Amino acid sequence: MTHRDGCCRRRRVALVLATIWLSGCATCASDFGWAGACPPVVAYSREFQAQAADELFMLPEGSAIAHMLSDYAVMRGQARICAGDG
Structure with a gap:
């Protein structure tokens, strides 16, 4: 595994977490x-x-x-x- 592979993995994890957090807000019906x-x-x-x-x-x-x-x-x-x- 090269240094570049670790960088891409962190980006993917960050994108997945951001997607989860944003989708949680999108389904909120309290408004x-x-x-x-x-x-x-x-x-x-x-x-x-x-x-x-x-x-x-x-x-x-x-x-x-x-x-x-x-x-x-x-x-x-x-x-x-x-x-x-x-």
Whole structure:
């Protein structure tokens, strides 16, 4: 290992640390308050939910759409909790 290799390694470490520190500040939501960081949760009527359930039932077993909807349900629950509606 030459002197130059050690210099480059220190620069890389410094860049990684700076990136970590700056990205930590970029995700801070305190400027807007807690509620400002929560996504809105769309309200669906019972009829619309029943239609969606019927359509979901018609999908084949193991459907990618069914899996995505399961993930969406989790995100909706998290958004409700975030907004204080859960």
